[in-house]
Amino acid sequence: MGPAVALRVREIDELWWHYPGHQTARRDGSGRGWPCAGSWGAGPGAGRPAGEMQFSSAQARGKHLWLSGDRRQLYPHSLQFYLEPPTEDISLSEFESLAIDRLKLLKTVESLGVSYVRNSDQYNSKLASELRKLKFPYKALADDDYEARRKDHISHFILRLAYCQSEELRRWFLQQEMDLFRYRFSQLTDNLMQKFMEHVDLSFEAISEDLKNELASELSTSTPGFTMSKVKEQMFYKVGLADAVDLFRARRVFIKDGFAYVPFKDIVAIVLNNYRAKLSKALALTARSLPSIQSDERLQPLLNHLSHSYIGPDYSVQKSTGKISLEQIDALSVKSFPLCMRQLHKALRDNHHLRHGGRMQYGLFLKGIGLTLEQALEFWKKEFIRGKVDADKFDKGYAYSIRHNYGKEGKRTDYTPYSCMKIIMSNPPSQGDYHGCPFRHSDPELLKQKLQSYKIPPSGITQILDLVKGMHYQLACQKYFELTHDVDDIGFSLNHPNQYFTESQKLLSGGREPKKEVSNSGNTQQKNNSQESMNSNSTPTSSNTTTDAELEGLEAYFTED
Known part of the structure; x- marks a missing residue:
């Protein structure tokens, strides 16, 4: 069972993230520990002196790297599977700010995925623009993108918690995260793709030149778009059939003796399947463990609000008041x-x-x-x-x-x-x-x-x-x-x-020009909304959880039919 994250709200509105499966802190004097690995937990931290923090070995390693100044070791790659939860303290205000920015990004991913062909030039340029604007990692090996990688890491875990609360929310979150991952993986160079796969333990065996030449005819015939000369130029990997099931179903890969021979350009399908399985399982485990944090009166309303949040201007005050008859x-x-x-x-x-x-x-x-x-x-x-x-x-x-x-x-x-x-x-x-x-x-x-x-x-x-x-x-x-x-x-x-x-x-009224745009001939998906990006100058209202709670109370005044 993969590690999950536990939350503790400390005094002065800080959050302590830790690994529940590896921690050493005890809940009380009885010797009972915190929730087992793979669960989310939250509690008042009884049994410890105020302000005391105990780190697991993983946390201690992260803290040591932070203090030693070797920050890049915390996030060695601009892309990740989000297998290890955050290990630092953040304020509730930063908690919400990071979540809102990632939500803006995922909303853009959703809109662009319907409006444009994925991986088309327009799709890539618009998504890259949004990543830059919101300060998420958008290219590999940037000179110093530690803050972007940190933001990417923490914000994913926050929204994972907010969006695990129903099947519909989980399905939406999984789809957008998959599309975002697909884009970011496709932007890596071949060398960085290889290093990333090694980092996430997806090191597939590259076949020898002799075997590739022996199978060249079959590889060319079974792999769409591959001529004999292209087969010789491309690296092929020997992959278990279970990992290449999507390519097999689409008849895009050569199969022999229970193995798929996958060209490097199609390895993204293997990586995506692996990521989908891990994230889907993590969402399900998190959902089952939700009751353990629902007792926190500050976190739960915030998480509920994030899953229903609006990220645009506030319309409670209108300059046009009284101008409509x-x-x-x-x-x-x-x-x-x-x-x-x-x-x-x-x-x-x-x-x-x-x-x-x-x-x-x-x-x-x-x-x-x-x-x-x-x-x-x-x-x-x-x-x-x-x-x-x-x-x-x-x-x-x-x-x-x-x-x-x-x-x-x-x-x-x-x-x-x-x-x-x-x-x-x-x-x-x-x-x-x-x-x-x-x-x-x-x-x-x-x-x-x-x-x-x-x-x-x-x-x-x-x-x-x-x-x-x-x-x-x-x-x-x-x-x-x-x-x-x-x-x-x-x-x-x-x-x-x-x-x-x-x-x-x-x-x-002629206050803005209608935008007419000619669709690309290669765009086989429906053209709906170019959406350059969310309005970066708009005021997020998701922090207004008190108003939302009061609004629910207001509905009591409308009980008469």
Whole structure:
């Protein structure tokens, strides 16, 4: 069982990472140890004097290297399988900062993987740009990229913990980490690839020149794209069939006597399979061990928030407050509302009522696009009294909650509109509800009918449904934006309904030029979003865990149907 990492929150908000399988510290005087290898643990550190730290041999080695100044020995390669957890103290603020940056990177990886052919020039250049901007390792043997390697190492383990909490989260994290690893491995030189494989114990036997010449005809025939002359130029490795199963299934490799003869250029498939198996197992082990850290009242909310986090601008305060009239909302819902809000608006107009989940999601969105408190009260009251709610019942049962949304009641908290991740990952709609993300929560056939009613062309509907099938819900919404605004490339990564509205208004008012881009003839994947990168100037809101907790409490005010 591979080593995992245990977390201890110390005084002054520091984190102590250690190897649970190799440590020597004891929990208490009874002699009981910390959790066994392969688990995550967290505890108050009872039984030790305050401030005392005991290191395992692995930790002591890391600490010695740190103190001796030989920092590069801690991370000898710019690429790794993340087999050994971090061994240093970090503050909670750095803990979150590192996680947010890696999340931005993985979101970019997801978007680029759908928008471009992996390993194409455009894909590689855009991903390299994001790695440079976020200060992750992006090329081997940089003069001094210790800080980048350290950031890469620690941030992976933080998100591994945050994203192990459900099957859906694990699947997403594994896919993005695999794509990131594939890109970074492909950027290594042949010599560095060889050194990396030796480092991770994937040293396959290179066949001799005599054997290669003897098998040259079979190798050329069985390896796509290999002429006889190319066979002679390329190094081949003798690999166990179990390690080369993907190449075998695709009929891309020569098999003899239970071994695959793999050209060096295809060795990436072997490495990726090995990495996938290790990371998949590590995620499963971590998930099973989660209860051991859930008692920590600071870490668990932070980890939960990271898995649902939004990494864009804060839309709780809008400069356009009061500039939108109530008479404009119907027209705006057609032109500039994302599908989730358009759906809520139509349901409100049709039924003159929304259940509490819909009121929360739509009410905060309207606040974010500029409705004042007075406008919101008038808007909701007029609509509700058209249904079964009289004016007196509205004033007693609903007005307070609207004022609470605007920070005028209760704790006076100015609540933030829901991000895409919060809508997708929390509070799924039930029968009679209209909130949620239509791309995530709607039946595909019903979604198709809705898109048809909104005059989306058949080819566009097919593209959207393909993205939904691949669980790329935000990218499906980006495609919806492109189709409804007649642009080929929106030029940004969509993370928030209020961002959708703001960008739509900019485009429709001429505030920014629509980005038209000619697709490469070699791009066989769907062209959805070029996404240069996440907005580096945006203010991450994932640290606002207190506001999120209060927001959950606020929903109690909306319990009336």
